[in-house]
Amino acid sequence: MKIIDGSVTAPQGFLAQGVEAVIKKADKKDVAIIYSTHPASAAGLFTTNIVRAACVDINRAHLERGSAQAIVANSGNANACTGQRGWNDTIEMARLTGQLLGIDPHEVLVASTGVIGVAMPMDRIEQGIRSAAASLSREGANNAAQAIMTTDLVSKEIAVEIEIDGHPVRIGAIAKGSGMIHPNMATMLSFITTDAAVGSRCLHQMLAASTRQSFNMISVDRDTSTNDMVLILANGLAGNECIDNPSSAAGKVFQQALDFVCISLAKMIARDGEGATRLIEVQVINADSQATARTVARSITASNLTKAAVFGEDANWGRILAAAGYSGAQFDPSQVDIFLGGLQMAANGMGLDFDEDRARQELHQDPVIIRVDMKAGQERATAWGCDLTYDYVRINAAYRT
Amino acid sequence: MKIIDGSVTAPQGFLAQGVEAVIKKADKKDVAIIYSTHPASAAGLFTTNIVRAACVDINRAHLERGSAQAIVANSGNANACTGQRGWNDTIEMARLTGQLLGIDPHEVLVASTGVIGVAMPMDRIEQGIRSAAASLSREGANNAAQAIMTTDLVSKEIAVEIEIDGHPVRIGAIAKGSGMIHPNMATMLSFITTDAAVGSRCLHQMLAASTRQSFNMISVDRDTSTNDMVLILANGLAGNECIDNPSSAAGKVFQQALDFVCISLAKMIARDGEGATRLIEVQVINADSQATARTVARSITASNLTKAAVFGEDANWGRILAAAGYSGAQFDPSQVDIFLGGLQMAANGMGLDFDEDRARQELHQDPVIIRVDMKAGQERATAWGCDLTYDYVRINAAYRT
Numbered sequence: 001m002k003i004i005d006g007s008v009t010a011p012q013g014f015l016a017q018g019v020e021a022v023i024k025k026a027d028k029k030d031v032a033i034i035y036s037t038h039p040a041s042a043a044g045l046f047t048t049n050i051v052r053a054a055c056v057d058i059n060r061a062h063l064e065r066g067s068a069q070a071i072v073a074n075s076g077n078a079n080a081c082t083g084q085r086g087w088n089d090t091i092e093m094a095r096l097t098g099q100l101l102g103i104d105p106h107e108v109l110v111a112s113t114g115v116i117g118v119a120m121p122m123d124r125i126e127q128g129i130r131s132a133a134a135s136l137s138r139e140g141a142n143n144a145a146q147a148i149m150t151t152d153l154v155s156k157e158i159a160v161e162i163e164i165d166g167h168p169v170r171i172g173a174i175a176k177g178s179g180m181i182h183p184n185m186a187t188m189l190s191f192i193t194t195d196a197a198v199g200s201r202c203l204h205q206m207l208a209a210s211t212r213q214s215f216n217m218i219s220v221d222r223d224t225s226t227n228d229m230v231l232i233l234a235n236g237l238a239g240n241e242c243i244d245n246p247s248s249a250a251g252k253v254f255q256q257a258l259d260f261v262c263i264s265l266a267k268m269i270a271r272d273g274e275g276a277t278r279l280i281e282v283q284v285i286n287a288d289s290q291a292t293a294r295t296v297a298r299s300i301t302a303s304n305l306t307k308a309a310v311f312g313e314d315a316n317w318g319r320i321l322a323a324a325g326y327s328g329a330q331f332d333p334s335q336v337d338i339f340l341g342g343l344q345m346a347a348n349g350m351g352l353d354f355d356e357d358r359a360r361q362e363l364h365q366d367p368v369i370i371r372v373d374m375k376a377g378q379e380r381a382t383a384w385g386c387d388l389t390y391d392y393v394r395i396n397a398a399y400r401t
Numbered sequence: 402m403k404i405i406d407g408s409v410t411a412p413q414g415f416l417a418q419g420v421e422a423v424i425k426k427a428d429k430k431d432v433a434i435i436y437s438t439h440p441a442s443a444a445g446l447f448t449t450n451i452v453r454a455a456c457v458d459i460n461r462a463h464l465e466r467g468s469a470q471a472i473v474a475n476s477g478n479a480n481a482c483t484g485q486r487g488w489n490d491t492i493e494m495a496r497l498t499g500q501l502l503g504i505d506p507h508e509v510l511v512a513s514t515g516v517i518g519v520a521m522p523m524d525r526i527e528q529g530i531r532s533a534a535a536s537l538s539r540e541g542a543n544n545a546a547q548a549i550m551t552t553d554l555v556s557k558e559i560a561v562e563i564e565i566d567g568h569p570v571r572i573g574a575i576a577k578g579s580g581m582i583h584p585n586m587a588t589m590l591s592f593i594t595t596d597a598a599v600g601s602r603c604l605h606q607m608l609a610a611s612t613r614q615s616f617n618m619i620s621v622d623r624d625t626s627t628n629d630m631v632l633i634l635a636n637g638l639a640g641n642e643c644i645d646n647p648s649s650a651a652g653k654v655f656q657q658a659l660d661f662v663c664i665s666l667a668k669m670i671a672r673d674g675e676g677a678t679r680l681i682e683v684q685v686i687n688a689d690s691q692a693t694a695r696t697v698a699r700s701i702t703a704s705n706l707t708k709a710a711v712f713g714e715d716a717n718w719g720r721i722l723a724a725a726g727y728s729g730a731q732f733d734p735s736q737v738d739i740f741l742g743g744l745q746m747a748a749n750g751m752g753l754d755f756d757e758d759r760a761r762q763e764l765h766q767d768p769v770i771i772r773v774d775m776k777a778g779q780e781r782a783t784a785w786g787c788d789l790t791y792d793y794v795r796i797n798a799a800y801r802t
Contacts, residue, residue, distance in 0.1 A: 048727070049723060049726040049727040050726045050727075050731065050732070050734060051722050051723055051725065051726025051727075051734045051750075052726075078719070080719065080723075081719055081722055081747070081750055081751055081752060082751060082752075083735070083749070083750065115717075115719065116717075116719025116720070116722070116723060117718060117719040117722075117747065117751065118752060221705040221706060223704055223706045223720070223723065223724065223727070224723075224727035225723065226719075226723050226726065303624055304622040304624060304797070305622060305624045305797055308793070308794050308796075308797030308798050309797060309798065311794065311798045312797070312798025312799040314799050316516075316517075317518060318479070318481065318482055318516065318518040318627075319517070319624070321452050321482055321518075322450060322481075322517060322624065322625070322626065322627050323624065325450040325451045325452025325453070325625075325627065326449070326451075326624070326625035330451065331451070333451060333452045333482070334484070346482070346518065349452075349482055349484065350482055350483060350484040351482060351483075351518035351519060388794055388797075389794060390791045390794050390795070392705075392709070392794075393709050393712065393789055393790060393791050393793070393794060394791070395709075396705070396706055396709030396710060396713070396789075397709050397712045397713025397715065398713040398715050
């Protein structure tokens with residue numbers, strides 16, 4: 001597998017664009033379209049928040065056919081908690097995009113992100129869709145990545161190339177994150193394209209497997225969004241024999257590359273968490289079960305006290321163990337070793353007399369690596385988060401106004 | 402019921418003191434003793450964190466007899482994650498206190514709060530215990546309240562008087578809170594005294610009932626501590642007939658007063674959350690079950706995004722509904738009305754065109770009242786939290802150093 005330039009238009013047959021439609025305040029792009037020139041199988045995973053935007057439910061319905069050819073997205077307005085009008089506006093975004101691209105509106109998936117509970121400015125949205133549809137190109141991928149950003153500081157893009165049946169196959173993706181990030185199915189928002197031929201049912205299984213160890217393992221603030229989604233389109237232009245079984249040789253090669261793409265994006269999202277200065281990677285090893293490893297890793301990345309201590313470069317390992325303890329997982333605290341990078345801070349649940357300067361150096365790294373050895377089995381899990389800073393408070397004290 | 406001056410020494414037969422033993426940095430009190438001159442029935446509730454300080458387990462064992470005559474507490478060091486040595490140090494605190502007071506060491510309960518994972522400076526602890534034991538008095542209650550503070554800005558004390566069987570009965574209490582506050586049995590730390598005569602089993606039941614709607618309904622940062630506990634001693638000097646049934650007439654009068662004491666302290670703890678500028682009270686009404694009401698109320702008070710929006714006086718009601726949605730409770734979002742103080746912001750899950758100036762005024766109040774009407778039944782619950790501020794980050798970025 002090799003990492004290549006570009007993102008959603010790196011695979012064959014994909015075009016994209018992002019334009020300014022004045023949905024957000026400043027001179028920023030806020031409407032994006034990703035389009036496959038050929039029919040594509042598709043899959044999606046969505047937020048488990050029971051307060052959901054219309055686009056989540058409409059995409060679920062559209063994906064029942066297992067195919068989609070375009071994604072239309074906007075930032076600046078989540079179109080959540082907007083009732084029947086919000087539902088109609090989402091349908092209209094799909095209808096107009098389908099009309100402009102000459103495809104069935106059911107082949108269009110819709111994603112919105114931004115403030116909750118405010119009606120969509122549909123005149124500007126429609127103008128944006130027209131403008132984006134008219135200027136789709138392979139070069140437009142970065143603009144699309146920018147157009148889905150809210151408080152993100154950097155756009156999040158990646159592409160890789162693998163070989164399947166002697167055919168070069170590419171996977172490209174963009175994502176946005178920043179705040180209200182504690183995904184529980186997927187993250188707000190991630191769009192993946194590939195020219196691999198993959199059956200839609202198999203595509204869904206592989207997307208779920210990748211999401212489980214990537215987007216579902218990050219947290220910025222423990223708030224699960226109303227609009228989270230990860231979508232993937234596979235148009236088959238690479239010419240490989242269609243992958244219908246994740247366990248096949250080709251399926252395994254594709255899964256590994258998809259895992260890499262999803263984990264890379266998830267880490268970019270955590271690193272660019274609102275106000276964050278550092279990525280925190282929590283590795284739980286030697287747990288008695290996958291569930292314990294995952295639960296403990298996520299609990300530590302979500303602990304405000306641990307996050308604030310990392311920001312302050314304070315090697316307060318007691319907070320790490322406390323967060324493991326209240327996670328809900330059952331384990332023996334007197335077995336646990338804790339490491340900060342290469343430095344052991346606690347052995348068998350008790351503090352060691354470690355070098356404070358060295359600990360401060362480890363906390364100054366990016367990423368900060370916290371390793372928890374449970375010495376109870378062979379399972380492991382990794383989760384990602386970010387530090388809690390003054391800027392997180394500043395950003396969220398006045399997000400809406 | 403009337404509110405009276407004082408706290409843990411307001412009931413008959415209780416003495417207290419708090420002294421400086423240089424466990425904390427500055428010229429602050431850090432060792433406290435509360436003592437009943439007569440035998441008392443006792444009950445306690447403790448953290449559910451599986452990473453627990455030795456004092457939690459030792460108190461549980463001591464309370465199996467249903468009686469206790471003294472509480473010895475220190476701040477500045479939690480004596481958690483300190484292994485066998487921590488266990489021995491806790492036992493030694495009970496032993497020495499018992500010896501100095503002339504009571505069985507099993508009649509002494511121990512509570513520690515502060516940094517996790519550092520060995521107790523036992524020479525200074527012992528000196529503090531000797532000094533406190535030698536100067537116990539009714540006037541020492543405020544000193545005791547100060548001696549259990551960590552990052553608290555104000556001491557938390559309350560006392561009430563009720564009448565049972567024609568006997569005036571008093572309940573007094575002190576507490577500390579501030580950070581690592583998301584209790585799941587009790588809060589870090591609350592000590593309650595009463596001169597009522599109450600059987601220990603009944604006392605435990607009533608303490609659990611009060612805790613359920615007070616300490617277990619507050620959150621400062623969603624981090625559940627390793628040392629949380631609420632303890633109550635009842636020495637019977639008021640002369641009432643011993644209360645052995647919470648459902649008796651006397652039991653109901655006592656329960657109501659105990660509820661008031663616990664809710665008052667819980668609100669003081671939330672209001673004085675680390676860095677907080679305002680108390681947030683979330684009232685969930687007309688829920689289909691108690692469990693739903695409690696879960697939704699707690700989820701909203703614990704949402705970083707909601708807390709930051711209150712700090713910024715930004716009426717971002719979408720975050721309130723989103724926090725309800727990911728709480729785990731099942732409900733119909735399209736039924737929900739949301740109010741900020743007297744101002745309705747959302748009806749049937751959708752935003753209203755409310756007056757922003759008025760909303761800002763409501764968010765400037767202390768407490769800020771958020772009311773969520775689920776229109777699905779008759780159950781209700783109230784939870785308390787505080788805003789998320791720059792100072793929370795500042796305090797926790799360098800707590801240990």
